[in-house]
Amino acid sequence: MTETSAPTTEPTAFPQPRGCPFHTEAPYRDLREQQPVSRVTLPTGMRSWLLTRHEDVRAMLADPRFSADRRTPGFPLFAPGQFAVRDQAPSMITLDGSEHSAARRAVISEFSVKRIAALAPRIQEIVDGFVDDLLAGPKPADLVRALSLPVPSLVICEMLGVPYEDHDYFQSRTTRLIKRATPAEERLRVITELRGYLASLVDAKIAHPTDDVLGRQIERHRAERGAPDREVLTSLAVLLLVAGHETTANMISLGTLALLNHPDQLEQLRADPARTPLAVEEMLRYFTIAEFVTSRIALEDVELGGVTIRAGEGVVGEALSANRDDRAFTDPEALDLDRGRTNHVAFGFGPHQCLGQNLARKELQIVFDTLVRRVPTLALAADVVDLPYKDDATIYGVYELPVTW
Amino acid sequence: MRIKADRGVCVGAGQCVLTEPAVFDQGDDGLVVLLDEAPEGARAEAARTAVDLCPSGALSLVED
Numbered sequence: 001m002t003e004t005s006a007p008t009t010e011p012t013a014f015p016q017p018r019g020c021p022f023h024t025e026a027p028y029r030d031l032r033e034q035q036p037v038s039r040v041t042l043p044t045g046m047r048s049w050l051l052t053r054h055e056d057v058r059a060m061l062a063d064p065r066f067s068a069d070r071r072t073p074g075f076p077l078f079a080p081g082q083f084a085v086r087d088q089a090p091s092m093i094t095l096d097g098s099e100h101s102a103a104r105r106a107v108i109s110e111f112s113v114k115r116i117a118a119l120a121p122r123i124q125e126i127v128d129g130f131v132d133d134l135l136a137g138p139k140p141a142d143l144v145r146a147l148s149l150p151v152p153s154l155v156i157c158e159m160l161g162v163p164y165e166d167h168d169y170f171q172s173r174t175t176r177l178i179k180r181a182t183p184a185e186e187r188l189r190v191i192t193e194l195r196g197y198l199a200s201l202v203d204a205k206i207a208h209p210t211d212d213v214l215g216r217q218i219e220r221h222r223a224e225r226g227a228p229d230r231e232v233l234t235s236l237a238v239l240l241l242v243a244g245h246e247t248t249a250n251m252i253s254l255g256t257l258a259l260l261n262h263p264d265q266l267e268q269l270r271a272d273p274a275r276t277p278l279a280v281e282e283m284l285r286y287f288t289i290a291e292f293v294t295s296r297i298a299l300e301d302v303e304l305g306g307v308t309i310r311a312g313e314g315v316v317g318e319a320l321s322a323n324r325d326d327r328a329f330t331d332p333e334a335l336d337l338d339r340g341r342t343n344h345v346a347f348g349f350g351p352h353q354c355l356g357q358n359l360a361r362k363e364l365q366i367v368f369d370t371l372v373r374r375v376p377t378l379a380l381a382a383d384v385v386d387l388p389y390k391d392d393a394t395i396y397g398v399y400e401l402p403v404t405w
Numbered sequence: 406m407r408i409k410a411d412r413g414v415c416v417g418a419g420q421c422v423l424t425e426p427a428v429f430d431q432g433d434d435g436l437v438v439l440l441d442e443a444p445e446g447a448r449a450e451a452a453r454t455a456v457d458l459c460p461s462g463a464l465s466l467v468e469d
Binding site: 104114352353354 | 420424426433458
């Protein structure tokens with residue numbers, strides 16, 4: 001890989017550890033101010049460009065000269081063997097242009113604002129069920145196991161038509177996929193097991209039609225292709241299942257932590273639940289748990305922020321840094337649940353912006369409204385700085401959140 | 406001011422519907438549907454925000 005603009009310093013190690021979200025010193029502020037397009041070394045030893053300004057991150061993610069094809073040599077990797085399964089049918093997150101558009105359009109309607117709104121009563125039932133169990137159980141309890149993981153997991157299982165009884169099987173494997181320290185061979189084995197599990201499920205649904213997202217995709221394949229494509233359907237199932245629970249789970253934990261850590265803002269939500277949707281937007285901006293999923297590779301030479309990025313070079317659009325850019329947000333280091341609607345990039349930007357974002361929003365809104373209403377004495381049963389934060393994962397969060405009430 | 410929506414570019418993220426449901430909707434295919442092509446007042450302001458939030462670039466403003 002050739003250096004195209006002489007870097008003034010050795011590449012910085014990336015990502016910076018985050019630790020406690022409320023005690024992090026203005027993440028990436030120095031880079032954003034002094035070298036907004038810089039060279040970094042990733043945990044895998046790979047070199048990449050790092051974009052730290054909101055404007056540049058949005059411009060890059062919307063620019064078709066940057067590819068999302070994770071199979072391309074040089075694509076920024078954060079863990080060994082991260083995209084090792086290169087010979088399988090790629091899912092939409094790996095496709096560009098018209099191929100991406102076709103794959104995404106096949107499922108968009110399942111995640112539209114209206115379709116998700118129609119799921120709200122069932123999501124409320126699910127949340128209430130797990131809150132019932134939490135309140136009936138011993139104190140203190142781990143909110144991650146009691147609520148954060150099971151809610152999105154059960155919701156996505158019901159949507160896809162995956163048996164929830166199997167959640168330990170895919171949850172434990174997803175956790176290992178997301179840990180950066182997981183060795184390449186283990187990562188490959190885990191993803192192969194997950195694929196095998198979901199391929200069997202797809203086969204069962206091909207044999208016996210079901211009325212769920214996967215069942216409807218099978219019908220769509222029959223209508224459009226003549227027969228269901230098992231590999232394509234399995235890749236879609238893996239993507240939706242993995243993306244559908246770990247991300248929202250971390251936001252449930254961190255959002256709850258934010259409310260417990262800012263009791264004045266929690267009281268405002270309790271007094272007026274109509275504020276919750278925009279409060280959730282601010283939580284998404286503030287935590288930006290998927291800060292480097294927004295990585296791409298240049299297909300041709302592109303000038304960005306005064307630097308020429310050469311074809312074949314990797315680029316990380318640092319979403320956390322973008323969301324803390326004071327060019328785009330007033331007082332960006334403050335968590336302000338009254339901030340209103342902003343153009344944060346917590347769900348990414350461009351054609352790949354999160355497909356499940358409206359599902360995530362709805363789950364978060366219902367969880368926070370329910371906790372605030374039903375568990376008014378909820379309190380943290382540990383020191384906020386001592387919690388086990390996920391600094392070793394590709395998705396930020398907290399492994400355990402001890403609470404009492 | 407008028408709004409233009411390109412359904413060929415839309416990725417169905419739904420940001421516009423969340424921002425101003427009086428101006429934007431999603432069809433059965435999940436793609437954008439314009440309910441009001443020439444919004445005024447507060448709707449026009451919200452529509453401008455929606456254009457900025459649109460991830461795919463499917464929405465644009467045409468100033469009269």
